[in-house]
Amino acid sequence: MSAAVGRERREGSEEGAGGDLILLRGLRLLGTHGVLPEEKGSPQPFELDLDLAVDLASAGKSDRLADTVDYGAVADRAAGMVSGDTSYELLEALAEAIAAATLAADPRITTVVVGLRKLRPPLPMDIATVGVRITRRA
Numbered sequence: 001m002s003a004a005v006g007r008e009r010r011e012g013s014e015e016g017a018g019g020d021l022i023l024l025r026g027l028r029l030l031g032t033h034g035v036l037p038e039e040k041g042s043p044q045p046f047e048l049d050l051d052l053a054v055d056l057a058s059a060g061k062s063d064r065l066a067d068t069v070d071y072g073a074v075a076d077r078a079a080g081m082v083s084g085d086t087s088y089e090l091l092e093a094l095a096e097a098i099a100a101a102t103l104a105a106d107p108r109i110t111t112v113v114v115g116l117r118k119l120r121p122p123l124p125m126d127i128a129t130v131g132v133r134i135t136r137r138a
Contacts, residue, residue: 020056023073025049028119029082035089036122044081047129048098049115050074054108069106077101082116091116091132099136111137 027050030043052069059068071107088094095114102112117131 008066018055018057019046020054022052022054022056022069023050024071024075024078027045027075029079031082031084031087032093033088033091033094034118034122040087043083045119047117047119047131048078048082049113050098050102051080051111051115052102052109053111054106055070055110072128074105074109077105085137091118091130092134095132095134096136101135103136103138107138109138111135124133 027048036043116135117129121130
């Protein structure tokens with residue numbers, strides 16, 4: 001097992017049949033989520049990671065997009081939720097909404113792990129990010 005695969009397993013990703021995952025990493029977006037008025041009034045940067053548990057055997061054999069999950073469509077949907085008109089107070093609520101939308105996007109997604117980070121949290125200390133990671137199953 002490679003170090004990268006081992007690291008992904010330790011990070012809590014659930015795997016599709018045979019350990020298959022589609023990984024989306026470091027999607028950077030602007031959104032207006034948070035409790036404080038300044039968080040709601042001015043877009044701030046977020047970073048999103050998604051792990052999609054999907055059986056990738058058919059796509060691996062056929063080399064056809066129709067035999068896998070279109071991760072571009074999944075990314076577009078998630079990006080729209082972070083950058084869209086709906087504002088969430090809690091990262092937990094936004095992550096939950098992204099997880100639900102991702103699972104609804106394609107019945108082949110059996111599990112999703114959502115990692116969501118606020119890149120400039122409004123805290124009076126030097127901190128790189130704050131975030132949540134949730135795992136949801138279909």
